[in-house]
Amino acid sequence: NAGVTQTPKFRILKIGQSMTLQCTQDMNHNYMYWYRQDPGMGLKLIYYSVGAGITDKGEVPNGYNVSRSTTEDFPLRLELAAPSQTSVYFCASSSRRAQPQHFGDGTRLSIL
Amino acid sequence: DQQVKQNSPSLSVQEGRISILNCDYTNSMFDYFLWYKKYPAEGPTFLISISSIKDKNEDGRFTVFLNKSAKHLSLHIVPSQPGDSAVYFCAAAYQGAQKLVFGQGTRLTINP
Numbered sequence: 112n113a114g115v116t117q118t119p120k121f122r123i124l125k126i127g128q129s130m131t132l133q134c135t136q137d138m139n140h141n142y143m144y145w146y147r148q149d150p151g152m153g154l155k156l157i158y159y160s161v162g163a164g165i166t167d168k169g170e171v172p173n174g175y176n177v178s179r180s181t182t183e184d185f186p187l188r189l190e191l192a193a194p195s196q197t198s199v200y201f202c203a204s205s206s207r208r209a210q211p212q213h214f215g216d217g218t219r220l221s222i223l
Numbered sequence: 224d225q226q227v228k229q230n231s232p233s234l235s236v237q238e239g240r241i242s243i244l245n246c247d248y249t250n251s252m253f254d255y256f257l258w259y260k261k262y263p264a265e266g267p268t269f270l271i272s273i274s275s276i277k278d279k280n281e282d283g284r285f286t287v288f289l290n291k292s293a294k295h296l297s298l299h300i301v302p303s304q305p306g307d308s309a310v311y312f313c314a315a316a317y318q319g320a321q322k323l324v325f326g327q328g329t330r331l332t333i334n335p
Binding site for chain 1: 259
């Protein structure tokens, strides 16, 4: 059972570069989420989606974009990478509102 | 504004004894609470949850207690085992909200 799959696991970017973090889930969950976790901090919600074609901002959306064209996929786009975006990024999904979320193993991103 | 707080960054417990992890919240509209466990280089995994209509929920060695008047919840692990060493996050959601709010996490270390 794959669950939530994130790629890549690690990435180093230069300031100003762009990239897309991929997230796919095979549980047919409507709700999907992107979080970032900084050292010693909890998870901060970046964006979330309640179904294909519907996305909304979380606590820390600046510098990121998302799209949800299918139920399975929820990519996160960084357009102009900044050192403040160095973090571990987690994607999650759930079947219903506030139900336990299933997390991927994260993408560790460094911006230098 | 930190709506969900875990004031102890770390906790060390002897194997076989009880581990008690604490979490405080400020938003009285929260009605659903969860605990997640996280190992290094992995995503958080759901452990146990409790609805605000209950004050206790048990699952094997794990029990969550909710004190609504004090806006406080706790996770008890009895008996503690070496495999319980991890970071524990509490999270909360309120009715109608699509998302969870996470605490900063507590690192639990079980000593043999």
